[in-house]
Amino acid sequence: MKTTVSIIKADIGSVGGHAVTHQKLKDKCNEYLSNAKEEGLLTDFYITNCGDDIDMIMTHTNGTDNEEVHKLAFDTFMAGAEVAKGLKLYGAGQDLLSDTFSGNIKGMGPGSAEMEFKERGSDPVFAYCCDKTEPGAFNLPLFRMFADPFNTAGLVIDPSLHGGFDFEVYDVIENRKVVMSCPDEMYDLLALIGSTGRYVIKRIFRRSDNEIAAAVSTDKLNLMAGKYIGKDDPVAIVRSQSGFPAGGETSEPFAFPHLVSGWMRGSHNGPLMPVSQADARPVRFDGPPRVIGLGFQVSEAKLIGPVDMFADPAFDDARNTATKVANYMRRHGPFEPHRLPADEMEYTSLPGVLEKLEDRFEDM
Numbered sequence: 001m002k003t004t005v006s007i008i009k010a011d012i013g014s015v016g017g018h019a020v021t022h023q024k025l026k027d028k029c030n031e032y033l034s035n036a037k038e039e040g041l042l043t044d045f046y047i048t049n050c051g052d053d054i055d056m057i058m059t060h061t062n063g064t065d066n067e068e069v070h071k072l073a074f075d076t077f078m079a080g081a082e083v084a085k086g087l088k089l090y091g092a093g094q095d096l097l098s099d100t101f102s103g104n105i106k107g108m109g110p111g112s113a114e115m116e117f118k119e120r121g122s123d124p125v126f127a128y129c130c131d132k133t134e135p136g137a138f139n140l141p142l143f144r145m146f147a148d149p150f151n152t153a154g155l156v157i158d159p160s161l162h163g164g165f166d167f168e169v170y171d172v173i174e175n176r177k178v179v180m181s182c183p184d185e186m187y188d189l190l191a192l193i194g195s196t197g198r199y200v201i202k203r204i205f206r207r208s209d210n211e212i213a214a215a216v217s218t219d220k221l222n223l224m225a226g227k228y229i230g231k232d233d234p235v236a237i238v239r240s241q242s243g244f245p246a247g248g249e250t251s252e253p254f255a256f257p258h259l260v261s262g263w264m265r266g267s268h269n270g271p272l273m274p275v276s277q278a279d280a281r282p283v284r285f286d287g288p289p290r291v292i293g294l295g296f297q298v299s300e301a302k303l304i305g306p307v308d309m310f311a312d313p314a315f316d317d318a319r320n321t322a323t324k325v326a327n328y329m330r331r332h333g334p335f336e337p338h339r340l341p342a343d344e345m346e347y348t349s350l351p352g353v354l355e356k357l358e359d360r361f362e363d364m
């Protein structure tokens with residue numbers, strides 16, 4: 001029997017503008033998922049949030065892209081959005097692009113990351129969930145986990161990882177994908193994934209046996225909707241230990257709060273701050289962008305745990321660095337590279353300004 005881990009997430013409304021979702025929305029999600037567990041569709045679930053995004057971490061035995069599981073997530077978020085509308089929450093139903101389900105949640109607004117595997121003797125699985133950023137935010141930490149020996153000692157000293165990993169990369173602009181192997185094609189891989197707004201790591205497989213190691217939600221909400229409607233606030237599932245990076249090798253990349261896009265109005269760059277679940281409240285200038293980490297043991301498709309990874313005070317220094325970087329970036333105000341380039345902004349007044357000035361521009 002194989003186990004499936006599905007994280008399906010959406011922003012269906014929040015309090016304090018785009019700050020934090022409301023407990024009543026999580027209660028509604030809990031009601032729907034509890035029923036599904038009783039009926040046997042789900043084996044287990046854990047609901048959390050990073051800022052205004054609700055993350056439903058679900059385990060079952062129905063495989064990935066299962067219509068019933070996807071419909072459950074869709075119906076759950078629709079019901080939650082009704083509660084949000086009743087409370088006049090901000091952005092009620094924000095990420096729901098359609099009101100009718102058509103077989104798969106992909107392309108309907110919510111983000112999804114899923115993987116199916118045969119459980120090992122013990123199967124540690126980590127969920128990393130973000131707010132105020134985009135799927136490409138995981139490119140750097142995932143590269144570090146699965147390809148950088150200065151992060152993951154196991155790549156060098158553990159024979160079961162020594163063969164390296166395959167990276168499946170999506171080109172979200174041209175809608176195509178490519179698989180690249182590390183360490184052999186490391187420089188070519190980096191040439192792509194350094195462009196975080198376009199090339200996004202979707203899945204990672206162990207080369208020796210093609211076993212799934214990681215999966216990311218790559219849904220580009222803005223591209224689906226044809227216009228910017230908030231960032232995609234991604235999630236990642238990462239397997240660990242015994243042939244995969246150790247638990248602490250999966251969290252270690254987040255000790256460097258790297259710059260990501262998606263802060264304030266989806267239009268600014270800022271540091272990705274690793275925080276506990278309690279501190280997943282992005283309020284300073286609607287940020288800075290956040291990531292939470294939850295460590296589970298998956299046992300007969302049940303979720304044991306979680307450990308709140310970034311509640312560890314050893315990440316205090318990363319948070320202090322993120323705050324210093326946030327101060328520095330904020331001083332740029334509306335200037336790049338704090339503000340995103342015009343073509344990547346969620347909001348832009350530029351076309352209107354240019355139109356107004358059209359008659360006043362002269363050739364030089």
Ligand code: 13P
Binds near residue numbers: 248
């Ligand atoms: P323990 O001895 O605590 O099991 O440590 C194993 C390990 O090296 C984890 O990285």
Ligand code: 13P
Binds near residue numbers: 011051132264286
């Ligand atoms: P969300 O995608 O988290 O709703 O972000 C909206 C935003 O840009 C707030 O400044």
Ligand code: MG
Binds near residue numbers: 018
């Ligand atoms: Mg929002």
Ligand code: MG
Binds near residue numbers: 011051131233
């Ligand atoms: Mg959000």
Ligand code: MG
Binds near residue numbers: 011231
């Ligand atoms: Mg969003």
